[in-house]
Amino acid sequence: MSTETVAVVVVTFNRADLLTGMLDGLAALEHRPDAVVVVDNHSTDHTPQVLADEQARARLPLQVIRTEENLGGAGGFHLGLRTAYEQGWDRAWLMDDDVVPAPDCLTVLMAQDEDCLTSVREDSHGRLCEKAATRFDLTHPWAIKPKTGMVEDFGSRAAMPERVEVENVAFEGFMVRRSVVAEIGLPDPTYFIFYDDVDFAIRARRSGRRIWAVRDAVLVRQLDFDQQHDLAGWKGYYMYRNLFAVHLRYGENPAVRLKPLLIVLAVLLLAPVRGGRAEAGNVIRAMRAAWGMRSLPPSSVD
Structure with missing residues (x-):
C-alpha cells in the first residue's frame, strides 16, 4: 500500500447537480484523499451552495477556490494543480465534475508505482x-486526426490488459x-x-x-461523450486553434508542423460548397492565434 499523499483536483463550472454526484463518489472512496481542491470557475448556478x-458536512478535506472569472478548464487545472503542488x-x-470514481478507484491507482497514470472511463x-490515445x-x-488509436478500441474492460x-x-x-510537475511545469492556461x-x-x-491507463481503476462518466462541436462557433475556434498549436509546438518534422496551414487551406477551399x-x-483566426502559441510554456512552477 502506498504511503504517498494525494490531492484530488476538480474543476467545475455551472454543473452543480453533476458536481453533487461526483462529490458523493469522492466521499465513498476506500482510500481517503489527503485534500480535495475544487476550482469553481465563477459558476453562476447553485454550485457555490453545493460546495x-x-x-x-465535512465528509471531505475540501478546499474551494472560486475564481473571479471563468478561466476555462485549462486555467482551472493550472490553478488547481499549482495549489496542490504548493x-x-x-x-x-x-x-x-461529470465523473464518479468507483469506491476502489483511488486504491488501485495509489498501488501503482508510476509517475503518470490514468483511470479508465466507462x-x-x-x-x-x-x-485516451494509444497512438497520437x-x-x-x-494523419489529419493525430489520435489514431484509443483505449476504447479494446471493446470492453475485460478485453484490456x-x-x-x-x-x-x-x-x-x-x-x-509532483516530481513530474517540478520538471515540466503546469498545464498551459492559454489553451x-x-x-x-x-x-x-x-x-x-x-x-x-x-503514461499508463489502469484497467481496474474505474471512473464512470455521468454524461455521454459529445465531441461533435460546431466548428463555426466559439468551441470550434478553440478546437482549431489548440490543435494547430499542438502541431506547431510538437510536430516531429517540418511537414507535420506545416499541417495546420494545409487544414486552413482545405477549409477555405471547401467553404463555398459547405x-x-x-x-x-x-480557422483563419485560429491559425493566427496558434502561431503566437508556438513557444513552449514555462517548465518552472514558480
Whole structure:
C-alpha cells in the first residue's frame, strides 16, 4: 500500500447537480484523499451552495477556490494543480465534475508505482468509453486526426490488459506525481479549453515518463461523450486553434508542423460548397492565434 499523499483536483463550472454526484463518489472512496481542491470557475448556478453544503458536512478535506472569472478548464487545472503542488502533496489526481470514481478507484491507482497514470472511463451503462490515445501521431503529416488509436478500441474492460500505455490523456482521472510537475511545469492556461491535457501528456512523455491507463481503476462518466462541436462557433475556434498549436509546438518534422496551414487551406477551399463562411473565419483566426502559441510554456512552477 502506498504511503504517498494525494490531492484530488476538480474543476467545475455551472454543473452543480453533476458536481453533487461526483462529490458523493469522492466521499465513498476506500482510500481517503489527503485534500480535495475544487476550482469553481465563477459558476453562476447553485454550485457555490453545493460546495458550501459539502464543507458543512465535512465528509471531505475540501478546499474551494472560486475564481473571479471563468478561466476555462485549462486555467482551472493550472490553478488547481499549482495549489496542490504548493501544498506539498506527493500526487495529484485531476478530474472534471461529470465523473464518479468507483469506491476502489483511488486504491488501485495509489498501488501503482508510476509517475503518470490514468483511470479508465466507462459510461453509465458500463460500456468502455476511454478515449485516451494509444497512438497520437505527430510524425506523419497525412494523419489529419493525430489520435489514431484509443483505449476504447479494446471493446470492453475485460478485453484490456491490466495496464495499457497511452500517449495522451484527458484530465478526467489523470494522476501525476509532483516530481513530474517540478520538471515540466503546469498545464498551459492559454489553451482555455481542449488540448491542455494533450499538451501536458506530450511534455510528460518527452521528459521520459510513460503514461499508463489502469484497467481496474474505474471512473464512470455521468454524461455521454459529445465531441461533435460546431466548428463555426466559439468551441470550434478553440478546437482549431489548440490543435494547430499542438502541431506547431510538437510536430516531429517540418511537414507535420506545416499541417495546420494545409487544414486552413482545405477549409477555405471547401467553404463555398459547405456554406461555411463562419468556419472559414474561425480557422483563419485560429491559425493566427496558434502561431503566437508556438513557444513552449514555462517548465518552472514558480
